[in-house]
Amino acid sequence: MESVIEEIYRTQSRRVLATLIRLLGDFDRAEEALHDAFAAAARTWPADGIPGNPFAWLVSTGRFKAIDTIRRRARFDASQHHIEDSLYTPEATYIGDMEPIEDDLLRLIFTCCHPAIPSDAQTAMALREICGLTTEEIAHAFLTPAPTVAQRIVRAKNTIRAAKIPYEVPGHEALPQRLDQVLHVIYLVFNEGYSASSGEDVVRADLTAEAIRLARLLLTLLPHPDVSGLLALMLLQDSRRTARSSERGALVLLADQDRSLWDHAKIAEGLALLAEAMRTGEVGSYTLQAAIAAEHARAPAADETDWQRIAFYYDLLLTAQPSPIVELNRAVAIAMAEGPAKGLKLVDAILERQELQTYHLAHSARADFLRRLGRRQEAIAAYKTALSLCRQEPEQAFLRKRISDLATTPERQ
Template sequence: MNENTESNLTKTLEAVYRTESRYVLATLIRLLGDFDLAEEALHDAFRAALEQWPRDGVPANPRAWLVSAGRFKAIDNMRRNARFDALDEAARRVDAAIDDTTIWDEESVEDDHLRLIFTCSHPALAFDSQVALTLREVCGLTTEEIASAFLAVPTTVAQRIVRAKAKIRDARIPYEVPGHEDLPDRLDAALRIIYLVFNEGYSASAGIELTRYDLSGEAIRLGRLLIELLPEESEACGLLALMLLHDSRRTARTSANGDLILLDEQDRALWNRDQITEGLELVMRAFRSKSIGSYTLQAAIAAVHAQAPNAGETDWPEIAGLYDLLLWANPTPVVELNRAVAIAMRDGPEAGLALIDTILARGELSDYHLAHSARADLCRRLGRIGQAEAAYRQALNLVRQEPERRFLERRLAELKN
């Protein structure tokens, strides 16, 4: 194999891993019934691809090839362990895997991510464990990336993931979409997890790129599946609307060289009008429901932005009023911060700065770079250059994403000039 061919194959394998590994893992979990066994099988499958694809060529359906290779490797490993260790449990798992008559098909594999979402968000698991396990298994984030995103210690995150897997195994939590009678009670956790997946794709917690469309696109697909399951559930509609309206701005959020472009500076001609139209329809559909939740209110805020022909014509009084409702429905420091920014746009930077300072004085969001960035921006608008510089530097100390880092560095340079 010449150097060019080898380089191309390496790039192909890397691309397949990025786009297919989470699908392959989800399907292997379904087929093998064990997280750790499936993860080992996933790695074995890619090792086999590295050995065989240079000789045989890239298969027409890499996902199917990897699922089959991983499954057979796992069965071989289980047979070997059962033979050498003579463990009853290992033997049982071998028999279950061999007798499994599940047929690999595109529809089953497409649904495996949804099954995995409901498994990771099972009420038997603590919420912190639900989040850590989902970001690890559904999103493919490393333990260090999850710890960075949630300001936790990596060993703590690793322990949560290990405990969650053990709980799923020991409690025999089924790997399935809940039955229709149980689905509404399980929905809140599933919505929360799907939105976490979307947020990691829409604004990555760390790394060199602002977005990861593989994650945000998958979250949107899962949101559509939930609406198919529960068409009358307003919060499922609200969440899908929220994701579509945010994602409609994806192309306009970065420059050609990957630099962050703020909402008020974006070229709105680049916004995806089809997604906006669908999102607005879903917001209206959700508001026709008797109960309106936080996802629907957030979608309504995104809808006001989407309908403004330019930044100057944004209806900030409407947005501030919606944030009042959202803070009542979901009283969190982050919602309070976003409301403060809306108040600043409606009533002036002094009013917003007072609210942000109150939040930071309580010790909340002190490790959240966006809180310091928002404070810096308001100080900049008020001409308080020294305070703005200090706040931007504090944000820079906390940010872990390169496009946001470059943006903050540009803001600091502008202040000095």
């Protein structure tokens, strides 16, 4: 039973939290209610059994736990009475299968992405509230001290409270102004699911599925080439999910994946959305990334991948969205198209600028180039650096195997 509750927490807690925020009108109060609801589940479900609708049970229990807490506090603080009264409005008390509660996560994203909140705080709060990442995990992902991330989240919540920012999807006239940041958050949610920053799993399917669902919903609200491009990118990437890990959970590289396991329905839908986004002539960064993913999807085998074309798309992406991460990915594509020596030169240039020094994939890519060049000892050292920075267990296991294999391979003369 404990493992079942843990799985429900992992897959549904963010949706429960989003709905509790709407019902209770306060982030901190909702987080407390979420924990109270799951604590109650841990006490009662082993004896009573799992309810037919765990989500509705958790929302209802969390809400009533919050009301009880406010009642107790109201005995000592008269200012709490109006809060208790507000929780009994008709909208707040109705929870049923027909309630559009699945939209609460989209409401939460728009609330986190309100223009009154600084962009760095928007991102940190969205990852905390929507992905459930810890402050330390967010700090690691953005190479930022944990106390700085914590302060940003606190300030963002205080801004929402003080400015009385509505918990809602804005009207159509305001949607375009907030689209870029909302798409960025959905993209980050997907990325955390596609390649979990830490833990035992390569993929968190709950997050990738949620990001795709939110993008579909956003596309119905605001048809736009950037939304189509992002949805295409996520579908094309997610189509490979089953093939990305072995039955034992080990990481399987793209070149080694069984392509018969790819989801060809998702590939077809992604390619159609990509064509739609390309037709508009407004080719944004998500559409370019989708075009890169499409090259992999179209290749019947790894050695038939058009790496020159992928490198060309990365050239365009680097112009549209300059960043060391894009440079790193471009270096990998060039290494595949023109040889590892060129890729190594490009990655070394990035690291020499003191960029991506704590990003394990930069050192992993560098190690791979050195391995392919036969520079065994240098490759081992680079893989060890990558391992020291990596926090995901399947990736750690992959890096350890690379080191072990190289340790038994003679140096190329």
